[in-house]
Amino acid sequence: MTGYWFERAWVDGGWRAGVRLTVGDGRFRTVETGAVPKEGDERHAAGLPGLCNVHSHGFQRGMAGLSERRSRPDDNFWSWRDIMYRFLDRLTPEDVAAITAQAYAEMLEAGFTRVGEFHYLHNDPAGASYANPAEMAGAVAEAARATGIGLTLLPVFYAHGSFGGSEPSYGQRRFLNDPDSFARLMEASRGTLPAGANIGVAPHSLRAATPEEIECLLQLCPDGPIHIHVAEQVQEVDDCLAWSGARPVEWLLDNAPVDERWCLIHATHIDEGERRRLSATGAVAGLCPITEANLGDGIFPATDYLQDGGRFAIGTDSNIQIDAAGELRALEYSQRLAQRARALLTSQGASPSVGASLYAGAAMGGAQALNWGTGLAPGRPADFMSLNMAHPAFAAASDETRLDCWIFAAGAGAIDRVWRGGVRCVEGGHHHHAPEIAERYRRCIARITA
Incomplete structure (x- = not known):
């Protein structure tokens, strides 16, 4: 010892x-x-x-700084997504391993000791499955081995372009699976894991997976963490209302068994009722304040959410900048800007320190979201x-x-x-x-x- x-x-x-x-x-x-x-x-x-980074797309570190130009008058998340699709077109497994290793080394330097890799780049450049369906998952695992970071692999199910099972776009071809091929991908991915790694499952979003598909996915990983993108953009909320008559988080809470295993990534655009209900489930809100600011997503109602007893964790998402302290600082500053007040994400009682409150909350929520012990x-x-x-x-x-x-x-x-x-x-x-x-x-x- x-x-x-x-x-x-x-x-x-x-x-x-x-x-x-x-x-x-x-x-x-x-x-x-x-x-x-x-x-x-x-x-x-x-x-x-160490802290858990609950949401990372490792390969996106390679495009950091390359999308900071106005490409159209209404530049927003959706135009950024088009740039991201073009960037990943040429990536090989070797490229993913190299880029992800750079991201993971920077995470360790920033104080992240474990990463939840929301891994959706599965197929070859033509959109066909590799002979080994976990070829790309293996590249992520290689990056974890090379750097020593703890890994929670979150293979992502992606089948559709928008709500209601619509056809995917050409740019999404490298993400796609059906339930049967995804089951094979999950099994093969387990075989790639380095020592000390664990695995969960991630329906990409309500846009990319139907209710029936989400129900099937949950059976593939009965004990691991469940992560999903939800309510990141106003357009997403509007499209979900048009499809189902409910807002995205509202729909999840009404139709999925959301509990402590779940991590709802972003959940930016939630109303008061959704916020209170989400807090009561024991699920974690996976917040990525630097990426959310970079993409112009909006501001999560963290002050009220924490007062409701809600749990949160932080992630680096697009890896535009990898900085654990920076994510926590951006979370507090977003609340200050929205409310024109200071020292908001804390209490006036036993722990008036904003930094201590942010760190403690992120440490506990991150460990829960990645099903990993901390402390x-x-x-x-x-x-x-x-x-x-x-x-x-x-x-x-x-x-x-x-x-x-x-x-x-x-x-x-x-x-x-x-x-x-x-x-x-x-x-x-x-x-x-x-x-x-x-x-x-x-x-x-x-x-x-x-």
């Missing part, structure tokens, strides 16, 4: 002094507070459990990080303000080391294999964009 000693570490929802951890076989064996270091222990200033506690996965307390942003930090300083003030360089499964992946703020991963990524992008 390896011993670690922290001057301060986040245990049981708060900072504790003199925290000594022992790690063996990828898990915490013992956790002591008020302890002194022992000979041979690694010594660090401040430690935190510095015996038996839990040894997924943790150390803050660089020499960073100027922490100069005046105390237990009450340390997480505020990280999320709102620190920026680059705030995270020193990151361990996943007890293995150090990041040191001095950089992934151990960052140069090699970045070089492979650069060669890949140069070929794709030539």
Whole structure:
């Protein structure tokens, strides 16, 4: 076993002094507070459990920065989607592995120790299934192995272009399956998983899967997490109303067994009734504030949702920018801009710190959404990080303000080391294999964009 000693570490929802951890076989064996270091222990200033990134499309890291131009007068999510379709046309499994590895290395550097990969790029460039239907899932798994990040693979079912089972577009050909081929894909995907990975299932959206298909999908993964895009765009809400007479989240709550296994990605455009009902299910709202801002999606009603007792987690979605603290900061700032007030996503009671409230909520919700344990506690996965307390942003930090300083003030360089499964992946703020991963990524992008 390896011993670690922290001057301060986040245990049981708060900072504790003199925290000594022992790690063996990828898990915490013992956790002591008020302890002194022992000979041979690694010594660090401040430690935190790693965060779960509940929503990623790894390959989209390769188009970051390439869509920031006005392509038509009504540029919006749907025009961005057309650009994304064109980008992925040429991607091979090797390209997906290279791009996704770059994204995963950056996630680890940002403090994410596990990723939920919402994986829908299944078919070859002509739209045909590979001989191995999990060829692309294998590329994602390769990226996880290369970087060391924990993986929750979420194979995505996609069959239709819009509500009511309409025909898909040409640009969607690489995503498509029917229920039988998707069952084969799920089984083959299980065989690709690296050590420490798990699997869930993801109907892409109510646009892409019919009610009957969603019911079939749930039987393929009776115990794993269930993720779905929902109510990201106003047009999506309008189209769902035209199809069913109900709003998207309303329809899900009325017709699907939404419970703690579910993670509703975005859920941006929900009304008060949907918000209250969603909070009561115990499901998680998977929020991706940086991508939602980049795409002009809108603002999730987080203040009221959290007051209702709703659970949330964060994801990097399009991977336009990979920054765990940045996602939490953007979530709070979106509420401030909408309400013209400050310090909204917290309470005035036991935890007035916005940073502490955001971090704690995202840590708990993320672990639930990916069906993975979190926290510095015996038996839990040894997924943790150390803050660089020499960073100027922490100069005046105390237990009450340390997480505020990280999320709102620190920026680059705030995270020193990151361990996943007890293995150090990041040191001095950089992934151990960052140069090699970045070089492979650069060669890949140069070929794709030539």
